[in-house]
Amino acid sequence: MAALVNKNILLCVSGGIAVYKAVALTSKLSQAGFNVKVIMTESAMEFVTPLTFQAMSRNDVYYDTFDEKDSAKIAHIDLADWADLVLIAPATANVLGKLANGIADDMITTTLLATTAPVWAAPAMNVHMYSHPAVLKNIDTLHERGVRFIEPSEGFLACGYVGKGRLEEPEKITEIISQFFSKKNAQPLRGKKLIITAGPTREKIDPVRFFTNHSSGKMGYAIAKAAAEAGAEVTLVSGPVSITPPQGVHTIKVETAEEMYEQVLTNFEHADVVIKSAAVADYRPAQTSDQKMKKKDGTLTIDFERTKDILKTLGQKKKHQILIGFAAETEMLETYAARKLETKNADLIVGNNILIEGAGxxxxxxxxxxxxxxxxxxxxxxxxxxxxxxxxxxxIDRLLRERSL
Known part of the structure; x- marks a missing residue:
């Protein structure tokens, strides 16, 4: 438990009957060794007084953006910087909607927009509110931005309904947060520099057309997020995708295979590990047009030329680096992966058959x-x-440890 001492939890309490559970949560977090400060909405104070949270946390409770307890500091900015983790519990439909749409009209929402700490939300509301399309859309938006959700449990609700919407139990929330910081304290890649490529590339034909592939970038972005959580200094070289980059990751946006090649080579010398998960175009049009190509009768033939092989080039240049490639195949996966290991001088190939359901x-x-x-x-x-x-x-941790022996 000592590892959790001096970890700061900013508990944002919004208005709902589950506020009483937030009191118990404050107590449980304090008992677990966390420093807890509480911000309340006006609605939350209709259920429980600030004095109750003050007694449980042994810290001042905040609820008015303009009530500066220390004239040397701006309270909501100071709290935003102080937190190691921000937890909204209970998270009502109202506060989730405000956060999803960037509204800052009270102490909680203003602080949420100012913090760079991880933000977690533990929803609590009526079962029908929780399943409303607007609420679900807001949750999806926040999830894409990196907000982590502690799902509500099912049971008897204060409104009389039975279903999903109850705030998760304080003991369970405290356990989840404790596990998060325990894993974060043990960061196997701390001090290591990783380059990760993700997404597709686009190869121009004319101002309105290009060749590309079906890569969404989800795998590469998930690796970048996990690597950052493991303590690595991550540079993500990304083709055009619709995913929000993970927090704490340096992201470089590119379009073409040539641009990705240049950015990876620029950062390669000081890298410890390179993970080539992007689906890079193997070919590009030999000639492109600055004007839109007009359709003509008959067939169209476009000549293609090879793009630079990024993985092979890295394999030829690597010194101390660990090089990891991906192989998305439709047949003979083991044969092609083994060939790629040898011809690219890689240390590991992550292969998958994209025809398998759920793996494409x-x-x-x-x-x-x-x-x-x-x-x-x-x-x-x-x-x-x-x-x-x-x-x-x-x-990767295993490979790095083997290298150090």
Whole structure:
């Protein structure tokens, strides 16, 4: 428990009958060794007084943006910077909607927009409110921005309904937060520099057309997030995707295979690990047009030329770096992965058959196999791309430790 001492939890309490549970949560977090400060909405104070939270946390309670308790500091900015983790509990439909739309009209929402700490939300509301399309859309928006949700449990609600909407129990929330910081304290890649490529590339034909592929970037972005959580200094070289970059990751946006090649080579010398998960175009049009190509009768023939092989170039240039490539295949996965290991001088190939249900481009899951340079093979089951990313981080940790022996 000592590892949790001096970790700062900013508890944002919004208005609902579950506020009484937030009192118990404050107590449980304090008992677990966390420093807890509480911000309340006006609605929350209709259920429980600030004095109750002050007694449980042994800290001042905040509820008025313009009530500056210390004239030397701006309270909401000071709290935003102080927090190691911000937890909204209970998180009502109202506060989730405000945060999703960037509204800052009270102490909580103003602080939420100012913080760079991880933000978690534990929703609590009527079962029908929780399933309303507007609420679900706001939750999806916040999830894409990196907000983590502690799902409400099912049971008897204060409104009389039975269903999903109860605030998770304080003991469970405290356990989840404790596990988060325990894992964060043990960061196996702390001090290591990683380059990760993600997404597709686009190869121009004319001002309105290009060649590309179905890569969504989800796998590469999940790896970047897991690597950052493991303490690595991450540079993410990303093709055009619609995903918000993970917090704490330096993201470089590119369009073409040539641009990705240049950015990876620019950052390669000081990298410890390079993970080539992007689906880079193997070919590009030999000639492009500055004007829109007009359709004509008959067929159209476009000549293509090879793009630079980024993985092969890195394999030729690498010194101390660990080089990891991806192989998305439709057949003979083991044969092609083994060939790629040898011809690219890689240390690990992450292979997957994109024809397997749930393992193709754009999915939230993946089923991959690790092919190592020593000939050993590990096949992982179908699981979320986040889980695959964590498995890969563990594999990288093993490779780095082997190098240091």
């Amino acid at each position: 481009f754009g999915t939230d899951t993946n089923a991959v196999t690790f092919f190592r340079k020593d000939g050993t093979v590990t096949e992982l089951p179908l699981q979320s791309k986040e889980q695959v990313a964590h498995e890969l981080i563990s594999e």
